[in-house]
Amino acid sequence: MMLRFKDIPGLRFAGLRCARQRSQHAVTRSKGPRMNVYLTTLLPLAIVPIRGDSFLFSSSCADRLQGTMACSLQDLAFLEASKAAEIDEKLMGPLGFSIDQLMELAGLSVATATSEYCAQNLQRILVVCGPGNNGGDGLVAARHLYHFGYKPVVCYPKQTAKPLYQGLVTQLASLDVPVLQELPSAEAIERDFDVVVDAIFGFSFKGEIRAPFADIISTLKKISKPIVSVDVPSGWDVNEGNKGGVGLEPAVLISLTAPKLCAKHFKGHHFLGGRFVPPAIRDEFGLKLPTYPGSSMHVLLHSKL
Amino acid sequence: MMLRFKDIPGLRFAGLRCARQRSQHAVTRSKGPRMNVYLTTLLPLAIVPIRGDSFLFSSSCADRLQGTMACSLQDLAFLEASKAAEIDEKLMGPLGFSIDQLMELAGLSVATATSEYCAQNLQRILVVCGPGNNGGDGLVAARHLYHFGYKPVVCYPKQTAKPLYQGLVTQLASLDVPVLQELPSAEAIERDFDVVVDAIFGFSFKGEIRAPFADIISTLKKISKPIVSVDVPSGWDVNEGNKGGVGLEPAVLISLTAPKLCAKHFKGHHFLGGRFVPPAIRDEFGLKLPTYPGSSMHVLLHSKL
Numbered sequence: 001m002m003l004r005f006k007d008i009p010g011l012r013f014a015g016l017r018c019a020r021q022r023s024q025h026a027v028t029r030s031k032g033p034r035m036n037v038y039l040t041t042l043l044p045l046a047i048v049p050i051r052g053d054s055f056l057f058s059s060s061c062a063d064r065l066q067g068t069m070a071c072s073l074q075d076l077a078f079l080e081a082s083k084a085a086e087i088d089e090k091l092m093g094p095l096g097f098s099i100d101q102l103m104e105l106a107g108l109s110v111a112t113a114t115s116e117y118c119a120q121n122l123q124r125i126l127v128v129c130g131p132g133n134n135g136g137d138g139l140v141a142a143r144h145l146y147h148f149g150y151k152p153v154v155c156y157p158k159q160t161a162k163p164l165y166q167g168l169v170t171q172l173a174s175l176d177v178p179v180l181q182e183l184p185s186a187e188a189i190e191r192d193f194d195v196v197v198d199a200i201f202g203f204s205f206k207g208e209i210r211a212p213f214a215d216i217i218s219t220l221k222k223i224s225k226p227i228v229s230v231d232v233p234s235g236w237d238v239n240e241g242n243k244g245g246v247g248l249e250p251a252v253l254i255s256l257t258a259p260k261l262c263a264k265h266f267k268g269h270h271f272l273g274g275r276f277v278p279p280a281i282r283d284e285f286g287l288k289l290p291t292y293p294g295s296s297m298h299v300l301l302h303s304k305l
Numbered sequence: 306m307m308l309r310f311k312d313i314p315g316l317r318f319a320g321l322r323c324a325r326q327r328s329q330h331a332v333t334r335s336k337g338p339r340m341n342v343y344l345t346t347l348l349p350l351a352i353v354p355i356r357g358d359s360f361l362f363s364s365s366c367a368d369r370l371q372g373t374m375a376c377s378l379q380d381l382a383f384l385e386a387s388k389a390a391e392i393d394e395k396l397m398g399p400l401g402f403s404i405d406q407l408m409e410l411a412g413l414s415v416a417t418a419t420s421e422y423c424a425q426n427l428q429r430i431l432v433v434c435g436p437g438n439n440g441g442d443g444l445v446a447a448r449h450l451y452h453f454g455y456k457p458v459v460c461y462p463k464q465t466a467k468p469l470y471q472g473l474v475t476q477l478a479s480l481d482v483p484v485l486q487e488l489p490s491a492e493a494i495e496r497d498f499d500v501v502v503d504a505i506f507g508f509s510f511k512g513e514i515r516a517p518f519a520d521i522i523s524t525l526k527k528i529s530k531p532i533v534s535v536d537v538p539s540g541w542d543v544n545e546g547n548k549g550g551v552g553l554e555p556a557v558l559i560s561l562t563a564p565k566l567c568a569k570h571f572k573g574h575h576f577l578g579g580r581f582v583p584p585a586i587r588d589e590f591g592l593k594l595p596t597y598p599g600s601s602m603h604v605l606l607h608s609k610l
Contacts, residue, residue, distance in 0.1 A: 096473070098405045100405035104405070170399075170401025279480070295417040295420045295453050
């Protein structure tokens with residue numbers, strides 16, 4: 001039994017809207033029942049907020065979807081790299097967070113947003129982790145993706161000796177998630193993976209891309225599989241975007257805490273994660289954060305499916 | 306526009322089943338559109354798994370709901386207190402987790418499960434925190450409940466000086482979540498709160514209930530508002546249940562990692578959270594863990610709504 005959107009009065013508009021937005025990519029992913037394309041594209045917004053005051057079948061559903069999905073880039077505030085660093089310092093200083101907590105929550109939101117994007121069709125996930133916090137978010141995300149039923153493989157070529165990071169690697173080992181020291185070849189990635197999570201560089205990245213990450217980014221630029229970037233597409237200038245075209249061109253960006261300035265130039269599928277920003281930080285830094293649905297760890301800012 | 310279950314062929318059975326299960330409590334909560342009762346009761350199971358291979362509208366929906374909701378208590382393994390402590394030691398020893406991480410994930414799952422239970426009708430949440438890890442889970446849960454849009458108030462009479470706990474209190478202060486030193490009177494709780502989260506004692510509780518928690522439990526036993534217990538209903542013997550009837554009788558239990566032995570005697574609404582158990586631990590301790598839906602942090606084991 002399959003129900004189509006046109007059979008649900010409240011969803012007629014939403015269904016039409018979704019159909020208009022689908023790209024070739026979404027169509028490729030729609031090998032299952034046709035409903036699934038709509039569901040993975042739309043429903044997280046309408047349904048995950050279990051305690052929201054609207055719901056899938058309410059007559060105002062279409063308006064609410066419209067409001068959530070068409071979150072205009074103009075409605076967002078974008079953070080300079082230096083301000084993002086300041087927020088992190090405040091969170092881990094006077095606001096009492098430990099880096100373990102923040103990385104767990106950030107990495108979890110990377111996993112839930114990636115899982116929304118990957119749905120059930122993109123199972124084999126290569127998570128490429130850099131040497132710093134962005135890489136740590138990737139290690140956390142890989143663990144949660146395992147628990148969500150995906151098949152993650154981690155590439156972590158420059159491991160840090162800090163206990164937090166060593167612990168994250170130990171946790172992955174206990175799940176038999178492979179942790180590679182070297183990136184597979186472009187051909188092997190094409191063959192063995194459905195999607196690549198880019199957790200190489202975050203908002204502290206500056207200057208030249210150093211070895212081995214220059215080669216890694218160069219390899220990842222060759223593959224056709226979709227890339228999901230964590231916080232900042234690797235190789236991009238955090239404030240100015242993909243200067244000189246040296247950086248990755250991800251299909252998906254998962255901004256953390258708030259989008260960085262470079263995200264103004266990103267036109268793909270855009271999520272926000274890191275649902276822990278206190279109102280005082282929001283106000284002090286002039287952030288304009290959208291409403292997260294229900295108890296979700298991420299929110300869709302802009303859809304490109 | 307309101308759609309009824311009978312209008313969705315695949316849901317007919319689920320609708321009937323749900324109606325049969327509703328208790329007076331669920332009816333009290335159904336002041337909104339009638340659909341909402343069904344949705345808050347049923348849909349989290351069917352819809353949160355965005356990437357699951359079944360979905361709300363599939364023909365096998367009823368079977369899958371049946372499978373998930375009617376998770377028989379016989380299908381679960383229950384943990385002795387000593388075994389639960391052993392698992393914690395392994396997670397934080399050879400398996401590389403920090404207590405910050407585990408408490409964040411446990412507390413988050415308490416918040417997501419509580420939010421599923423509270424839906425939109427139970428907004429004012431009193432979180433009563435004990436002196437140990439169970440209380441820490443409560444502090445984390447209160448923070449997430451704030452971010453989910455609820456109005457939590459914390460009662461935390463025996464604060465520990467450890468940095469992690471002090472940080473959790475600082476985080477709540479930054480959100481202007483009140484942290485009380487004393488429990489309000491039974492009358493004030495009845496008037497000012499819709500639900501109470503009991504994060505007083507967890508699986509390490511033994512022996513006599515000490516001050517001030519003896520009085521606190523005695524007060525909480527007088528109120529009619531639903532109680533959501535974290536891991537173990539406070540006052541219960543962790544292995545044997547509510548010996549002598551001195552403990553709380555919660556409407557909801559959120560077991561963490563795996564249900565404790567005493568949960569065999571719990572007949573209410575039962576969630577499981579703490580989605581971080583590696584297969585090696587599951588096998589070594591003979592845990593029978595249900596499948597969590599999609600990227601959800603909790604799973605409903607047994608419904609009493």
